[in-house]
Amino acid sequence: MASLSDAEKATYDEQGYVIPEWRLPPDRVAALQQALDDALAANPDVRPEHLVSIHVNGKNAEGVVGSDAFLDLARDPDILDLVADAIGEDIVLWGCHLFCKPAGEGLEVPWHQDGHYWPIRPLATCTVWVALERSDRGNGCLRVVPGTHRPAVLQEHLREEGGALTQRLGEDAFDEAAAVDVELDPGQMSLHDVYMIHGSNPNTSPRRRAGLAIRYMPATSLFDRQMFQRSNSSGFTVDFSTRPLWLVRGQDRAGNDFAAGHA
Helix, strand or coil: CCCCCHHHHHHHHHHCEECCCCCCCHHHHHHHHHHHHHHHHHCCCCCCCCECCCCCEEECCCCCEECHHHHHHHCCHHHHHHHHHHHCCCEEEEEEEEEEECCCCECCEEEECHHHHCCEECCCCEEEEEECCCECHHHCCEEECCCCCCCCCCCCEEECCCCCCCEEECHHHCCHHHCEECCECCCCEEEEECCCCEEECCECCCCCEEEEEEEEEECCCEECCCCCCEECCCCCCEECCCCCCEEEECCCCCCCCCCCCCC
């Protein structure tokens, strides 16, 4: 059974992210790598950094052809055990984003806080970033600034085009010298808080970098479908009015809509 140790829980609380000791077994990683290749082949007209709602089987309302393979992973009991140790036993799955940076041309993800993009109140989400391939400094791995989640404040972001996202924190908003590279082998994962400042460099290496960002919120928060609805303000289309939600553990305590977006 997967779990966060007491030391890992303390790291998540204090630093805003953690790399658990637990990881996916090799056969599961191999199956997900095949699902990754299938997803890329099924979405030739979508930038591989923009494969949102990849866990919704078939073509979703956001223009991406998804796969049940990713939904199965997002509902994996072991991963849910890790998430429960971070945010509690009442858990809603609300998003799953495949981030693939092609070799030599993978886009930068500017420094940002996720909460600027999401219609969740109170704002709360644990993102589980699962490495499907080796992710390191050379091919543009996730970078985080430890401790920046603690004020629980969204800082001002500037509008900017050209990267994988369209908002960037100003240079004086944090100390980039404090950033940490989150280097992961296939099957490893990190968990990070919704207020954590993070980003990643472009991939100019000859190696592809791919990972799955699975989004979970505590069921004490409301996914407000009226807040943003359909938008491309993040650089790609999202449709929160029809984004399906799954209650994957415990009870819903905020009156969330679990009917919209489901067949």
